[in-house]
Amino acid sequence: MEQEKLQEILRVIELCRDVESSSANPFDVDIKEKIAILKQRLPEWKFLDELLVDSEAMLELAQIVKLQDEWLKHRASSLYIDPLLIQLKVKLLSKESLSEAFIKSWHPVAQVDQISPRGLEKAFVYWRDLTPMSERFKAQFGTYGTRPGSVDYSELISLGIFTSEQFEETLSELYEELLQKSNGEWVDYRQFLGDKSFEDKVKRAYLLAFLISEGRALLKTEPLSGKIWTMAVTEKAKGAPKSVAISITGES
Amino acid sequence: MLERKVRKAFQVLVLQRGRNPGVKGWEMKRSLGREFRKILEVLSEDVASMGLEVFEVKGVDGSDDSSRFLLRFKEPPTVSEAETSGIRIDDLAVLAATIAFINSKQARVARREVEQFLREKFPRWRVDYSLDRYVKRGYLELDERSMLHIGWRTHAEVDEKTLMTMILSRSQEAAKK
Numbered sequence: 001m002e003q004e005k006l007q008e009i010l011r012v013i014e015l016c017r018d019v020e021s022s023s024a025n026p027f028d029v030d031i032k033e034k035i036a037i038l039k040q041r042l043p044e045w046k047f048l049d050e051l052l053v054d055s056e057a058m059l060e061l062a063q064i065v066k067l068q069d070e071w072l073k074h075r076a077s078s079l080y081i082d083p084l085l086i087q088l089k090v091k092l093l094s095k096e097s098l099s100e101a102f103i104k105s106w107h108p109v110a111q112v113d114q115i116s117p118r119g120l121e122k123a124f125v126y127w128r129d130l131t132p133m134s135e136r137f138k139a140q141f142g143t144y145g146t147r148p149g150s151v152d153y154s155e156l157i158s159l160g161i162f163t164s165e166q167f168e169e170t171l172s173e174l175y176e177e178l179l180q181k182s183n184g185e186w187v188d189y190r191q192f193l194g195d196k197s198f199e200d201k202v203k204r205a206y207l208l209a210f211l212i213s214e215g216r217a218l219l220k221t222e223p224l225s226g227k228i229w230t231m232a233v234t235e236k237a238k239g240a241p242k243s244v245a246i247s248i249t250g251e252s
Numbered sequence: 253m254l255e256r257k258v259r260k261a262f263q264v265l266v267l268q269r270g271r272n273p274g275v276k277g278w279e280m281k282r283s284l285g286r287e288f289r290k291i292l293e294v295l296s297e298d299v300a301s302m303g304l305e306v307f308e309v310k311g312v313d314g315s316d317d318s319s320r321f322l323l324r325f326k327e328p329p330t331v332s333e334a335e336t337s338g339i340r341i342d343d344l345a346v347l348a349a350t351i352a353f354i355n356s357k358q359a360r361v362a363r364r365e366v367e368q369f370l371r372e373k374f375p376r377w378r379v380d381y382s383l384d385r386y387v388k389r390g391y392l393e394l395d396e397r398s399m400l401h402i403g404w405r406t407h408a409e410v411d412e413k414t415l416m417t418m419i420l421s422r423s424q425e426a427a428k429k
Contacts (some may be wrong), residue, residue: 021397023357023365067360074359081416086356087369089419090349095373099344101418102351103334105411110304110323111273112266 005041006050009057012037016060019067026067034061153210174207175216178232186220189228193248205248219244254294257284261295265306265323272390274309274322274408281316292321300326309408322408346374346382347391352419354392354402355412363398 012034019026038057045051074080090098115123157163181187193201193208208230211217215237220229221244228246264275264283280288296306305326311318335341353369354361363383370379383400386392390405406412 021362021399023361023399025358070360071358074355080358081352081356081420083353083356086352086419089422090352090369091372093419093422095342095345097422098348098419099341100331101415101422102344102348102410103331104328104418105414106328106334107305107307107324107326107409107411108329109273109405109409110266110325114267116267 005044006053008037009041009053012057013053013060016057016064020060020063026064026071029061029064031061031065031068171207171210174204175211175232178208178211178217178230179234182231184231186229186231189219189230189246192230198248202248205246213241215241254291257291258295258298260284261288261291262299262323265295265321272405274320276317277311277315277319277321278317280321289316299323303327307408309404320404320408324409328411342374342378343382343385346370346378347386348415348419349373350383350386350392350400351402351406351410351412352416354400355416360399360401363394363400366400 015029018024019029034057038054038061042054045054093101151159153167157167178187178192181192189208193204195201208217211232212219212230216233218231218233218237220231221227222229228244261280261284264280275283277288280292284291292306299305303326304323307322307324309320309322311320329337334344349370350366353366357365366383367379370383374382383392387394387400387403390403391409392406393401393403395401402412
Protein backbone atom coordinates (compact mmCIF):
# COMPACT_ATOMS: atom_id res chain seq x y z
CA MET A 1 0.00 0.00 0.00
CA GLU A 2 2.80 2.35 1.00
CA GLN A 3 4.58 1.45 -2.22
CA GLU A 4 1.53 2.33 -4.28
CA LYS A 5 1.31 5.74 -2.66
CA LEU A 6 4.97 6.37 -3.35
CA GLN A 7 4.52 5.21 -6.95
CA GLU A 8 1.82 7.83 -7.33
CA ILE A 9 4.28 10.58 -6.34
CA LEU A 10 6.96 9.13 -8.60
CA ARG A 11 4.49 9.25 -11.50
CA VAL A 12 3.95 12.97 -10.82
CA ILE A 13 7.73 13.51 -10.99
CA GLU A 14 7.97 11.46 -14.19
CA LEU A 15 5.13 13.39 -15.84
CA CYS A 16 6.73 16.73 -14.98
CA ARG A 17 10.10 15.63 -16.32
CA ASP A 18 8.55 14.41 -19.56
CA VAL A 19 6.93 17.80 -20.10
CA GLU A 20 10.16 19.62 -19.22
CA SER A 21 12.20 17.63 -21.70
CA SER A 22 9.80 17.98 -24.61
CA SER A 23 7.92 20.81 -26.23
CA ALA A 24 4.64 19.50 -24.78
CA ASN A 25 2.18 22.05 -23.47
CA PRO A 26 2.99 22.61 -19.76
CA PHE A 27 -0.71 23.25 -19.14
CA ASP A 28 -1.25 19.53 -19.77
CA VAL A 29 -0.12 19.08 -16.17
CA ASP A 30 -2.97 19.76 -13.78
CA ILE A 31 -1.04 21.55 -11.05
CA LYS A 32 -4.00 21.83 -8.65
CA GLU A 33 -4.72 18.14 -8.84
CA LYS A 34 -1.08 17.16 -8.32
CA ILE A 35 -0.68 19.54 -5.38
CA ALA A 36 -3.80 18.03 -3.82
CA ILE A 37 -2.24 14.57 -4.13
CA LEU A 38 0.97 15.76 -2.46
CA LYS A 39 -0.99 17.49 0.29
CA GLN A 40 -3.08 14.41 0.96
CA ARG A 41 -0.06 12.11 1.17
CA LEU A 42 2.28 14.39 3.13
CA PRO A 43 1.06 13.43 6.66
CA GLU A 44 1.55 9.75 5.78
CA TRP A 45 5.26 9.98 5.06
CA LYS A 46 7.46 8.74 7.92
CA PHE A 47 10.88 8.27 6.42
CA LEU A 48 13.38 10.75 5.11
CA ASP A 49 13.45 9.10 1.66
CA GLU A 50 9.68 9.52 1.32
CA LEU A 51 9.90 13.16 2.31
CA LEU A 52 12.69 13.71 -0.19
CA VAL A 53 10.56 12.23 -2.98
CA ASP A 54 7.71 14.51 -1.92
CA SER A 55 9.93 17.61 -2.04
CA GLU A 56 11.32 16.55 -5.41
CA ALA A 57 7.77 16.31 -6.77
CA MET A 58 7.09 19.79 -5.41
CA LEU A 59 10.21 21.13 -7.12
CA GLU A 60 9.20 19.57 -10.44
CA LEU A 61 5.73 21.09 -10.15
CA ALA A 62 7.34 24.48 -9.52
CA GLN A 63 9.35 24.01 -12.72
CA ILE A 64 6.12 23.32 -14.62
CA VAL A 65 4.57 26.52 -13.22
CA LYS A 66 7.64 28.39 -14.46
CA LEU A 67 7.19 26.83 -17.90
CA GLN A 68 3.52 27.76 -17.89
CA ASP A 69 4.52 31.36 -17.15
CA GLU A 70 7.00 31.39 -20.04
CA TRP A 71 4.46 29.68 -22.29
CA LEU A 72 1.87 32.37 -21.60
CA LYS A 73 4.36 35.20 -22.12
CA HIS A 74 5.51 33.75 -25.41
CA ARG A 75 1.97 33.04 -26.56
CA ALA A 76 1.05 36.66 -25.80
CA SER A 77 4.03 37.96 -27.81
CA SER A 78 3.76 38.41 -31.53
CA LEU A 79 6.40 35.74 -32.05
CA TYR A 80 3.95 32.89 -31.62
CA ILE A 81 2.87 31.28 -34.86
CA ASP A 82 1.29 27.88 -35.31
CA PRO A 83 4.23 25.42 -35.56
CA LEU A 84 2.58 23.49 -38.39
CA LEU A 85 2.24 26.69 -40.38
CA ILE A 86 5.92 27.52 -39.82
CA GLN A 87 7.00 24.00 -40.81
CA LEU A 88 5.00 24.28 -44.00
CA LYS A 89 6.35 27.73 -44.81
CA VAL A 90 9.95 26.71 -44.19
CA LYS A 91 9.50 23.65 -46.42
CA LEU A 92 8.15 25.84 -49.21
CA LEU A 93 11.03 28.31 -49.07
CA SER A 94 14.32 27.87 -50.86
CA LYS A 95 17.57 28.09 -48.87
CA GLU A 96 18.28 31.41 -50.58
CA SER A 97 14.94 32.88 -49.51
CA LEU A 98 15.43 31.68 -45.95
CA SER A 99 18.88 33.21 -45.70
CA GLU A 100 17.62 36.42 -47.30
CA ALA A 101 14.86 36.63 -44.69
CA PHE A 102 17.53 36.24 -42.02
CA ILE A 103 19.84 38.86 -43.51
CA LYS A 104 17.00 41.38 -43.74
CA SER A 105 16.31 41.03 -40.03
CA TRP A 106 19.95 40.85 -38.98
CA HIS A 107 21.91 43.59 -37.20
CA PRO A 108 25.46 42.21 -36.83
CA VAL A 109 27.42 43.21 -33.77
CA ALA A 110 30.26 45.66 -34.44
CA GLN A 111 33.41 44.87 -32.53
CA VAL A 112 37.15 44.90 -32.86
CA ASP A 113 39.25 41.85 -32.17
CA GLN A 114 42.53 43.07 -30.81
CA ILE A 115 45.38 42.19 -28.55
CA SER A 116 45.93 44.54 -25.65
CA PRO A 117 49.43 45.58 -24.46
CA ARG A 118 48.79 43.42 -21.38
CA GLY A 119 47.92 40.42 -23.54
CA LEU A 120 51.01 41.03 -25.64
CA GLU A 121 53.16 41.14 -22.52
CA LYS A 122 51.66 37.89 -21.24
CA ALA A 123 52.35 36.24 -24.59
CA PHE A 124 55.94 37.47 -24.55
CA VAL A 125 56.56 36.21 -21.00
CA TYR A 126 55.03 32.84 -21.91
CA TRP A 127 57.23 32.50 -24.99
CA ARG A 128 60.33 33.64 -23.14
CA ASP A 129 59.81 31.13 -20.33
CA LEU A 130 58.78 28.26 -22.58
CA THR A 131 61.33 25.44 -22.35
CA PRO A 132 62.65 24.30 -25.76
CA MET A 133 61.20 21.04 -27.05
CA SER A 134 64.55 19.29 -26.67
CA GLU A 135 64.61 20.11 -22.94
CA ARG A 136 60.92 19.86 -22.11
CA PHE A 137 60.54 16.17 -21.25
CA LYS A 138 64.07 15.48 -20.04
CA ALA A 139 63.04 15.45 -16.39
CA GLN A 140 60.31 12.90 -17.02
CA PHE A 141 61.85 10.66 -19.63
CA GLY A 142 65.57 11.43 -19.57
CA THR A 143 67.36 11.97 -22.82
CA TYR A 144 65.74 10.83 -26.01
CA GLY A 145 66.05 7.11 -26.75
CA THR A 146 67.09 5.75 -30.10
CA ARG A 147 64.46 4.95 -32.68
CA PRO A 148 63.46 1.31 -33.19
CA GLY A 149 66.04 -0.52 -35.27
CA SER A 150 67.59 -3.93 -35.80
CA VAL A 151 69.98 -5.82 -33.53
CA ASP A 152 72.57 -7.97 -35.23
CA TYR A 153 74.32 -11.06 -34.02
CA SER A 154 77.47 -9.25 -32.90
CA GLU A 155 75.40 -6.87 -30.79
CA LEU A 156 73.60 -9.78 -29.14
CA ILE A 157 76.98 -11.29 -28.29
CA SER A 158 78.21 -7.94 -26.97
CA LEU A 159 75.07 -7.67 -24.86
CA GLY A 160 75.79 -11.05 -23.37
CA ILE A 161 72.62 -12.68 -24.66
CA PHE A 162 74.60 -15.19 -26.68
CA THR A 163 78.18 -16.33 -26.71
CA SER A 164 79.58 -17.27 -30.10
CA GLU A 165 79.65 -20.96 -29.18
CA GLN A 166 76.19 -20.96 -27.69
CA PHE A 167 74.76 -19.33 -30.77
CA GLU A 168 76.18 -21.84 -33.22
CA GLU A 169 75.12 -24.68 -31.01
CA THR A 170 71.55 -23.40 -30.55
CA LEU A 171 71.30 -22.71 -34.29
CA SER A 172 72.32 -26.27 -35.12
CA GLU A 173 69.83 -27.68 -32.59
CA LEU A 174 67.03 -25.67 -34.15
CA TYR A 175 68.04 -26.80 -37.64
CA GLU A 176 67.97 -30.44 -36.55
CA GLU A 177 64.60 -29.98 -34.93
CA LEU A 178 63.16 -28.38 -38.08
CA LEU A 179 64.70 -31.05 -40.27
CA GLN A 180 63.07 -33.73 -38.19
CA LYS A 181 59.67 -32.05 -37.99
CA SER A 182 59.43 -31.05 -41.62
CA ASN A 183 61.02 -34.18 -43.11
CA GLY A 184 60.69 -32.75 -46.61
CA GLU A 185 57.19 -31.33 -45.94
CA TRP A 186 56.08 -27.80 -45.11
CA VAL A 187 55.35 -27.22 -41.42
CA ASP A 188 53.36 -24.40 -39.89
CA TYR A 189 55.79 -21.60 -39.00
CA ARG A 190 53.91 -20.45 -35.89
CA GLN A 191 53.40 -23.96 -34.62
CA PHE A 192 57.11 -24.53 -35.00
CA LEU A 193 57.89 -21.43 -32.95
CA GLY A 194 55.80 -22.97 -30.19
CA ASP A 195 53.84 -21.31 -27.42
CA LYS A 196 56.06 -21.68 -24.37
CA SER A 197 56.68 -18.01 -23.74
CA PHE A 198 56.97 -14.81 -25.74
CA GLU A 199 60.72 -14.62 -25.11
CA ASP A 200 61.17 -18.21 -26.33
CA LYS A 201 59.13 -17.53 -29.47
CA VAL A 202 61.18 -14.43 -30.29
CA LYS A 203 64.40 -16.34 -29.74
CA ARG A 204 63.33 -19.23 -32.02
CA ALA A 205 62.06 -16.79 -34.66
CA TYR A 206 65.38 -14.93 -34.57
CA LEU A 207 67.36 -18.14 -34.97
CA LEU A 208 65.06 -19.42 -37.70
CA ALA A 209 65.55 -16.15 -39.57
CA PHE A 210 69.29 -16.94 -39.56
CA LEU A 211 68.66 -20.41 -40.98
CA ILE A 212 66.45 -18.98 -43.72
CA SER A 213 68.98 -16.25 -44.56
CA GLU A 214 71.72 -18.86 -44.81
CA GLY A 215 69.55 -20.93 -47.19
CA ARG A 216 69.29 -23.85 -44.75
CA ALA A 217 65.52 -23.39 -44.42
CA LEU A 218 62.73 -22.14 -46.70
CA LEU A 219 59.76 -19.94 -45.98
CA LYS A 220 56.44 -19.82 -47.81
CA THR A 221 53.58 -17.37 -47.14
CA GLU A 222 49.92 -17.52 -48.14
CA PRO A 223 48.72 -13.91 -48.19
CA LEU A 224 45.02 -14.82 -48.41
CA SER A 225 44.91 -17.14 -45.41
CA GLY A 226 47.79 -15.47 -43.60
CA LYS A 227 49.44 -18.87 -43.10
CA ILE A 228 53.23 -19.12 -43.05
CA TRP A 229 55.07 -22.36 -43.77
CA THR A 230 58.67 -23.34 -43.26
CA MET A 231 60.84 -26.32 -44.16
CA ALA A 232 64.47 -27.34 -43.52
CA VAL A 233 66.54 -28.22 -46.58
CA THR A 234 69.61 -30.39 -46.68
CA GLU A 235 71.14 -28.59 -49.63
CA LYS A 236 71.64 -24.88 -49.51
CA ALA A 237 68.76 -23.15 -51.33
CA LYS A 238 69.56 -21.12 -54.44
CA GLY A 239 67.76 -18.24 -56.09
CA ALA A 240 67.18 -14.61 -55.25
CA PRO A 241 66.46 -14.08 -51.54
CA LYS A 242 63.35 -12.16 -50.51
CA SER A 243 62.55 -10.33 -47.31
CA VAL A 244 59.42 -11.16 -45.37
CA ALA A 245 58.22 -9.23 -42.36
CA ILE A 246 56.56 -11.40 -39.73
CA SER A 247 55.15 -10.08 -36.50
CA ILE A 248 55.54 -12.07 -33.35
CA THR A 249 52.99 -11.42 -30.66
CA GLY A 250 52.62 -12.64 -27.12
CA GLU A 251 49.44 -14.52 -28.05
CA SER A 252 49.70 -18.23 -28.57
CA MET B 253 33.71 65.97 -19.77
CA LEU B 254 30.74 64.39 -21.60
CA GLU B 255 32.76 64.08 -24.79
CA ARG B 256 35.47 62.21 -22.90
CA LYS B 257 32.93 59.82 -21.35
CA VAL B 258 31.24 59.18 -24.69
CA ARG B 259 34.63 58.38 -26.21
CA LYS B 260 35.36 56.03 -23.35
CA ALA B 261 31.95 54.36 -23.76
CA PHE B 262 32.70 53.78 -27.45
CA GLN B 263 36.07 52.25 -26.65
CA VAL B 264 34.60 50.01 -23.97
CA LEU B 265 31.89 48.79 -26.34
CA VAL B 266 33.97 48.27 -29.44
CA LEU B 267 36.91 46.43 -27.93
CA GLN B 268 36.12 42.79 -27.27
CA ARG B 269 37.08 41.75 -23.75
CA GLY B 270 35.88 38.24 -23.12
CA ARG B 271 34.69 35.52 -25.44
CA ASN B 272 31.38 37.24 -26.09
CA PRO B 273 30.89 40.71 -27.51
CA GLY B 274 29.23 43.45 -25.53
CA VAL B 275 29.57 44.77 -22.02
CA LYS B 276 27.42 43.96 -19.01
CA GLY B 277 25.53 46.77 -17.23
CA TRP B 278 27.57 46.50 -14.05
CA GLU B 279 30.78 46.92 -16.06
CA MET B 280 29.34 49.98 -17.78
CA LYS B 281 28.42 51.43 -14.40
CA ARG B 282 31.94 50.86 -13.16
CA SER B 283 33.52 52.47 -16.24
CA LEU B 284 31.12 55.37 -16.82
CA GLY B 285 29.30 55.90 -13.53
CA ARG B 286 25.63 55.66 -12.55
CA GLU B 287 24.49 57.86 -15.42
CA PHE B 288 25.88 55.48 -18.04
CA ARG B 289 22.55 55.14 -19.86
CA LYS B 290 22.53 58.85 -20.72
CA ILE B 291 26.09 58.59 -22.02
CA LEU B 292 25.10 55.58 -24.14
CA GLU B 293 22.17 57.52 -25.56
CA VAL B 294 24.52 60.29 -26.70
CA LEU B 295 26.92 57.71 -28.12
CA SER B 296 24.09 55.98 -29.98
CA GLU B 297 23.20 59.29 -31.67
CA ASP B 298 26.86 59.94 -32.51
CA VAL B 299 27.45 56.55 -34.12
CA ALA B 300 24.16 56.64 -36.05
CA SER B 301 25.96 58.54 -38.83
CA MET B 302 28.22 55.51 -39.22
CA GLY B 303 25.24 53.18 -39.46
CA LEU B 304 25.63 51.87 -35.91
CA GLU B 305 23.57 51.93 -32.73
CA VAL B 306 23.97 51.02 -29.08
CA PHE B 307 21.68 48.10 -28.34
CA GLU B 308 20.63 46.63 -25.02
CA VAL B 309 19.91 42.93 -24.50
CA LYS B 310 17.93 42.49 -21.30
CA GLY B 311 19.31 39.97 -18.81
CA VAL B 312 17.38 37.19 -17.11
CA ASP B 313 16.26 39.29 -14.15
CA GLY B 314 15.68 42.44 -16.22
CA SER B 315 18.02 44.53 -14.04
CA ASP B 316 20.48 47.14 -15.33
CA ASP B 317 23.40 45.09 -14.08
CA SER B 318 22.46 41.93 -15.98
CA SER B 319 21.73 43.75 -19.28
CA ARG B 320 24.32 43.46 -22.03
CA PHE B 321 25.13 46.51 -24.13
CA LEU B 322 26.69 46.31 -27.56
CA LEU B 323 27.25 48.19 -30.76
CA ARG B 324 25.44 46.78 -33.74
CA PHE B 325 24.47 47.69 -37.30
CA LYS B 326 21.51 50.06 -37.25
CA GLU B 327 20.22 48.65 -40.53
CA PRO B 328 20.63 45.08 -41.76
CA PRO B 329 23.37 44.53 -44.35
CA THR B 330 22.39 43.91 -47.93
CA VAL B 331 22.42 40.34 -49.20
CA SER B 332 25.53 40.99 -51.29
CA GLU B 333 27.31 42.59 -48.30
CA ALA B 334 26.51 39.56 -46.17
CA GLU B 335 27.67 37.22 -48.92
CA THR B 336 30.97 39.00 -49.37
CA SER B 337 31.67 38.73 -45.63
CA GLY B 338 32.18 35.00 -46.17
CA ILE B 339 29.02 33.74 -44.49
CA ARG B 340 27.52 30.68 -46.15
CA ILE B 341 23.96 31.00 -47.36
CA ASP B 342 23.23 27.43 -46.21
CA ASP B 343 24.36 28.20 -42.67
CA LEU B 344 22.14 31.28 -42.46
CA ALA B 345 19.20 29.29 -43.84
CA VAL B 346 19.67 26.68 -41.09
CA LEU B 347 19.74 29.40 -38.44
CA ALA B 348 16.68 31.17 -39.87
CA ALA B 349 14.68 27.93 -39.99
CA THR B 350 15.79 26.98 -36.46
CA ILE B 351 14.86 30.34 -34.93
CA ALA B 352 11.46 30.27 -36.62
CA PHE B 353 10.83 26.69 -35.50
CA ILE B 354 11.85 27.34 -31.88
CA ASN B 355 9.72 30.47 -31.71
CA SER B 356 6.73 28.59 -33.05
CA LYS B 357 7.18 25.96 -30.32
CA GLN B 358 6.95 28.27 -27.32
CA ALA B 359 10.67 29.13 -27.51
CA ARG B 360 11.89 25.68 -26.33
CA VAL B 361 12.24 22.52 -28.40
CA ALA B 362 14.09 19.26 -27.90
CA ARG B 363 17.25 19.28 -30.02
CA ARG B 364 16.32 15.98 -31.68
CA GLU B 365 13.00 17.53 -32.76
CA VAL B 366 14.83 20.48 -34.35
CA GLU B 367 17.22 18.06 -36.06
CA GLN B 368 14.33 16.04 -37.47
CA PHE B 369 12.70 19.20 -38.75
CA LEU B 370 15.87 20.53 -40.38
CA ARG B 371 16.86 17.20 -41.95
CA GLU B 372 13.84 17.44 -44.23
CA LYS B 373 15.60 20.34 -45.92
CA PHE B 374 19.31 20.13 -45.13
CA PRO B 375 21.84 17.28 -45.10
CA ARG B 376 22.42 15.62 -41.73
CA TRP B 377 26.07 16.74 -41.46
CA ARG B 378 25.18 20.37 -42.04
CA VAL B 379 22.39 20.24 -39.47
CA ASP B 380 24.66 18.77 -36.77
CA TYR B 381 27.56 21.05 -37.62
CA SER B 382 25.47 24.22 -37.81
CA LEU B 383 23.52 23.57 -34.59
CA ASP B 384 26.75 22.92 -32.65
CA ARG B 385 28.31 26.03 -34.12
CA TYR B 386 25.35 28.28 -33.36
CA VAL B 387 25.13 26.99 -29.80
CA LYS B 388 28.83 27.74 -29.37
CA ARG B 389 28.45 31.24 -30.80
CA GLY B 390 25.48 32.10 -28.59
CA TYR B 391 22.77 32.22 -31.26
CA LEU B 392 21.13 29.16 -29.69
CA GLU B 393 21.17 27.79 -26.17
CA LEU B 394 21.18 24.14 -25.20
CA ASP B 395 20.13 23.28 -21.65
CA GLU B 396 20.93 20.22 -19.55
CA ARG B 397 17.77 18.49 -20.81
CA SER B 398 18.94 18.91 -24.44
CA MET B 399 16.25 21.51 -25.08
CA LEU B 400 17.14 24.26 -27.54
CA HIS B 401 16.28 27.87 -26.76
CA ILE B 402 16.92 31.15 -28.53
CA GLY B 403 20.37 32.38 -27.46
CA TRP B 404 21.32 35.84 -26.22
CA ARG B 405 23.11 36.62 -29.47
CA THR B 406 19.97 36.08 -31.51
CA HIS B 407 18.13 38.45 -29.18
CA ALA B 408 20.98 40.93 -29.73
CA GLU B 409 21.39 40.67 -33.49
CA VAL B 410 18.14 39.42 -34.95
CA ASP B 411 14.86 41.25 -35.15
CA GLU B 412 12.85 38.10 -34.55
CA LYS B 413 9.47 39.63 -35.36
CA THR B 414 10.79 40.81 -38.73
CA LEU B 415 12.28 37.38 -39.38
CA MET B 416 9.01 35.59 -38.67
CA THR B 417 7.07 38.06 -40.81
CA MET B 418 9.59 37.72 -43.65
CA ILE B 419 9.36 33.93 -43.58
CA LEU B 420 5.59 33.99 -43.62
CA SER B 421 5.33 36.61 -46.38
CA ARG B 422 8.06 35.01 -48.47
CA SER B 423 6.48 31.60 -48.43
CA GLN B 424 3.24 33.21 -49.57
CA GLU B 425 5.16 34.61 -52.53
CA ALA B 426 6.71 31.21 -53.15
CA ALA B 427 3.34 29.53 -52.97
CA LYS B 428 1.91 32.04 -55.48
CA LYS B 429 4.72 31.25 -57.89
